[in-house]
Amino acid sequence: MTFTKYILTSLMASAMLSTFHACKPKGAGSAVSGDAAEKVYVAPGKYDEFYNFVSGGFSGQLSVYGLPSGRLLRVIPVFSLDPEKGWGFSEETKPMLETSHGNVPWDDLHHVQLSKTDGNYDGRWVFVNANNTPRIARIDLTTFRTAEVLELPNSGGNHSSPYITENTEYVVAGTRFSVPLDGESGDVPINTFKKNFRGTLSFVSVSKDNGNMELAFQIETPGVNYDLSRAGKGTSHGWFFFSTYNTEQANTLLEVNASKNDKDFILAVNWKKAEEYLKAGRGRKVTGLKYAHNTYDEKSHTAKTTFNTETVVLKAEELEGLCYYIPCPKSPHGVDVDPTGEYIVGSGKLAAVIPVFSFAKMQKAIQEKQFEGKFGGIPIIKYESALYGEVQKPGLGPLHTEFDGKGNAITSFFVSSELVKWNIKDLKVLDRTPTFYSTGHLMIPGGDTKNPDGKYVIAYNKITKDRFLPTGPELAQSAQLFDISGDKMQLLLDFPTIGEPHYAQAIKAEKVKDKSVKIFKIEENTSPYVAKGDKDARVERKGNQIHVYLTSIRSHFMPDNIEGVQLGDEVYFHVTNIEQDWDMPHGFAVKGAKNGELLIMPGETQTLKWIPDRVGVFPFYCTDFCSALHQEMQGYIRISKKENNVPLIYSLGTNQPQEKTN
Amino acid sequence: MSAVHRILLILSGLALVAVIFLPIWRIELDAAQYPEGLELQIYSNKLAGQVDIINGLNHYIGMKTLHAEDFIEFTVLPYIILFFALAFLFIGLLRNRKLLYGLFFCFLLFGIAALVDFYIWEYNYGHQLDPNAPIKVPGMSYQPPLIGYKQLLNFGAYSIPDIGGWIFILCGIILAYCTVREWQNNKTLKLKSYEKL
Numbered sequence: 130m131t132f133t134k135y136i137l138t139s140l141m142a143s144a145m146l147s148t149f150h151a152c153k154p155k156g157a158g159s160a161v162s163g164d165a166a167e168k169v170y171v172a173p174g175k176y177d178e179f180y181n182f183v184s185g186g187f188s189g190q191l192s193v194y195g196l197p198s199g200r201l202l203r204v205i206p207v208f209s210l211d212p213e214k215g216w217g218f219s220e221e222t223k224p225m226l227e228t229s230h231g232n233v234p235w236d237d238l239h240h241v242q243l244s245k246t247d248g249n250y251d252g253r254w255v256f257v258n259a260n261n262t263p264r265i266a267r268i269d270l271t272t273f274r275t276a277e278v279l280e281l282p283n284s285g286g287n288h289s290s291p292y293i294t295e296n297t298e299y300v301v302a303g304t305r306f307s308v309p310l311d312g313e314s315g316d317v318p319i320n321t322f323k324k325n326f327r328g329t330l331s332f333v334s335v336s337k338d339n340g341n342m343e344l345a346f347q348i349e350t351p352g353v354n355y356d357l358s359r360a361g362k363g364t365s366h367g368w369f370f371f372s373t374y375n376t377e378q379a380n381t382l383l384e385v386n387a388s389k390n391d392k393d394f395i396l397a398v399n400w401k402k403a404e405e406y407l408k409a410g411r412g413r414k415v416t417g418l419k420y421a422h423n424t425y426d427e428k429s430h431t432a433k434t435t436f437n438t439e440t441v442v443l444k445a446e447e448l449e450g451l452c453y454y455i456p457c458p459k460s461p462h463g464v465d466v467d468p469t470g471e472y473i474v475g476s477g478k479l480a481a482v483i484p485v486f487s488f489a490k491m492q493k494a495i496q497e498k499q500f501e502g503k504f505g506g507i508p509i510i511k512y513e514s515a516l517y518g519e520v521q522k523p524g525l526g527p528l529h530t531e532f533d534g535k536g537n538a539i540t541s542f543f544v545s546s547e548l549v550k551w552n553i554k555d556l557k558v559l560d561r562t563p564t565f566y567s568t569g570h571l572m573i574p575g576g577d578t579k580n581p582d583g584k585y586v587i588a589y590n591k592i593t594k595d596r597f598l599p600t601g602p603e604l605a606q607s608a609q610l611f612d613i614s615g616d617k618m619q620l621l622l623d624f625p626t627i628g629e630p631h632y633a634q635a636i637k638a639e640k641v642k643d644k645s646v647k648i649f650k651i652e653e654n655t656s657p658y659v660a661k662g663d664k665d666a667r668v669e670r671k672g673n674q675i676h677v678y679l680t681s682i683r684s685h686f687m688p689d690n691i692e693g694v695q696l697g698d699e700v701y702f703h704v705t706n707i708e709q710d711w712d713m714p715h716g717f718a719v720k721g722a723k724n725g726e727l728l729i730m731p732g733e734t735q736t737l738k739w740i741p742d743r744v745g746v747f748p749f750y751c752t753d754f755c756s757a758l759h760q761e762m763q764g765y766i767r768i769s770k771k772e773n774n775v776p777l778i779y780s781l782g783t784n785q786p787q788e789k790t791n
Numbered sequence: 792m793s794a795v796h797r798i799l800l801i802l803s804g805l806a807l808v809a810v811i812f813l814p815i816w817r818i819e820l821d822a823a824q825y826p827e828g829l830e831l832q833i834y835s836n837k838l839a840g841q842v843d844i845i846n847g848l849n850h851y852i853g854m855k856t857l858h859a860e861d862f863i864e865f866t867v868l869p870y871i872i873l874f875f876a877l878a879f880l881f882i883g884l885l886r887n888r889k890l891l892y893g894l895f896f897c898f899l900l901f902g903i904a905a906l907v908d909f910y911i912w913e914y915n916y917g918h919q920l921d922p923n924a925p926i927k928v929p930g931m932s933y934q935p936p937l938i939g940y941k942q943l944l945n946f947g948a949y950s951i952p953d954i955g956g957w958i959f960i961l962c963g964i965i966l967a968y969c970t971v972r973e974w975q976n977n978k979t980l981k982l983k984s985y986e987k988l
Contacts, residue, residue, distance in 0.1 A: 682847065709844065710844045710847070761925075783953075
């Protein structure tokens with residue numbers, strides 16, 4: 130090739146490339162229309178219309194955003210240490226991270242469920258799941274704090290959780306990884322999956338009065354992977370639906386070996402029937418378990434852990450009418466129930482259609498025994514007998530479906546990165562809109578209730594690439610807000626999220642905001658380490674433990690000079706914030722502490738354990754800018770050698786002892 | 792004494808009984824970081840509202856903390872108001888015009904004395920500041936207004952009667968009205984009987 134030819138060819142090639150480039154569809158910029166800003170603008174000082182509780186994924190936390198502004202209001206620590214709030218660092222909160230494995234400082238929080246009454250959000254609690262070390266947590270919406278954590282035995286990977294029934298009778302937990310049941314019998318070769326691995330579905334009851342959770346019973350099923358679940362509602366109240374995959378029962382290279390079957394199953398569980406069987410004593414009591422139950426008390430401001438050792442197990446294949454399988458194409462992920470409770474939408478993540486099942490047809494099929502056999506002893510309903518219809522060519526990789534309350538469903542598509550709106554009755558696709566990029570969950574406020582608030586839909590995206598300013602190799606994941614009040618979905622806003630946003634739910638602000646606690650009443654503080662006023666502030670020695678009962682109020686600690694602590698002592702700073710004014714927390718930190726800080730709300734007592742590692746004088750100070758004299762809010766603690774025999778003294782304002790003043 | 796005036800006096804007497812249990816005066820404070828406002832309510836026998844928070848804030852400027860037991864007034868004020876309530880009722884029932892004039896005079900005197908007393912307390916709290924206070928602004932005192940609005944550093948202080956105070960004032964106005972009308976009626980009555988002679 131001559132030099133001229135080379136140049137010409139290059140020119141032609143680049144001309145062609147640029148032409149192709151011009152043919153490319155326009156990017157996201159053009160997808161936003163003119164009035165988008167106006168629709169999400171919440172003026173300074175004005176409130177958002179919704180609270181949006183968004184899972185923090187592998188951060189282990191739950192974040193709270195305002196909608197439609199996308200403003201981050203709070204990050205609630207749940208399963209992971211949170212140094213900002215001292216969560217898991219203070220002696221009082223450490224028990225909240227306790228498990229049968231000991232203190233587990235991290236987890237993977239996937240799904241969010243607001244408590245329901247009559248199938249609608251009641252604004253009392255939020256339930257979330259820990260995917261790694263199976264747990265369910267309850268967050269109290271008066272304090273926006275984790276109030277309770279319950280570990281689940283006989284489980285591995287609590288993914289199919291914490292979906293709830295329409296009156297919050299039960300919160301469920303389906304094991305993602307089937308595992309040999311807890312105990313000695315678990316020591317088996319991995320390739321004996323089919324024989325020894327079991328799937329459990331845990332039903333956790335919730336007290337109507339105080340929300341307290343208890344593992345009511347477990348249903349033992351053949352070993353498969355449970356992915357997601359939803360309770361029936363209205364007409365299907367009393368039933369629960371779980372999606373399964375790996376019905377191939379593979380234990381290695383699942384991406385191939387668990388994708389072989391044309392259809393996996395949705396497991397329909399009649400939990401009212403389960404209650405009958407329990408009453409009839411058909412459950413098997415299993416003992417020798419160990420699972421933690423952690424509760425936080427807002428009066429003593431202290432968490433405690435108790436370990437449970439037993440549960441009752443119902444064996445699905447032995448109890449007729451308890452469980453049925455419905456075949457569902459290709460590894461179903463989401464299984465979502467429409468507002469009436471009649472339609473059950475399965476989303477096979479490798480499927481080309483969205484099957485919609487009819488609860489009425491399913492009941493008829495059960496009555497008429499239209500089964501196509503059994504799997505692990507559980508009857509399989511014929512696909513056609515339960516099927517209402519299929520949404521044809523919806524997109525690639527359907528994952529989850531929410532409902533707008535106007536007879537439509539919106540399904541998220543991971544592979545084709547879009548949201549698709551379709552009509553439940555005629556199963557026709559009505560609209561589709563791209564998401565940026567690769568949506569996992571989606572959420573319509575109230576989208577899983579009997580009365581969805583079909584104003585917005587949010588896509589929670591796994592990939593953001595060019596959507597925000599680059600921040601190195603690690604990028605934020607995002608939420609993308611669309612207006613769905615019209616026929617066409619309209620993109621309004623992108624906002625980055627904490628960790629990976631899996632599922633989220635949103636509730637009208639009115640249902641929550643007026644119940645928000647402002648302070649804890651100091652007179653109701655029952656902490657054994659409280660100091661209700663300066664007269665209670667003191668330092669006590671108990672063997673090699675030094676207990677410092679501190680009060681904090683703008684702008685001093687009482688006491689602020691402490692001497693007589695010896696190397697080898699363990700120092701417990703019990704700090705009571707005696708403020709009774711809203712939004713007036715005080716922090717506490719001491720030099721060299723190998724844990725974290727405390728952040729103490731008005732009226733609360735929190736304890737920081739500190740083991741001094743050398744002699745000297747160590748400052749401690751308030752970490753939360755509290756007042757004009759915040760920088761003065763400090764103190765000193767002196768650490769002496771044991772043989773120096775320095776007497777234990779403490780003071781504020783006057784030097785003790787008098788003769789040693791400088 | 793006209794029936795209308797007697798009814799008015801009796802009703803006022805009953806209303807005054809209520810004043811014993813109602814807040815009489817209020818001082819509202821607001822600042823940038825207190826959008827919801829702080830309030831101090833003065834009853835006949837106690838202080839209410841966010842007394843502790845206000846005390847906490849006042850320590851910056853060295854103002855003495857407010858404690859109900861420091862005020863002798865709280866032990867006698869309920870009885871004084873009760874005395875007036877009974878006086879209103881009795882005079883309404885006894886229909887004694889002379890006593891009515893006397894009551895009006897006493898009530899007026901009490902009102903003025905109460906305001907003067909309130910002013911003195913405000914003056915003392917506003918001026919007797921701890922010399923070791925963290926915040927010292929030369930020439931600055933923190934006396935709240937007797938009535939109305941005044942800016943004190945970052946706080947706006949707004950002093951007004953509360954519900955009990957308004958009832959008290961209304962009773963005073965009714966009393967004044969009755970007194971004047973009775974006096975006028977008496978004069979014309981005297982004039983008429985003089986003419987008859």
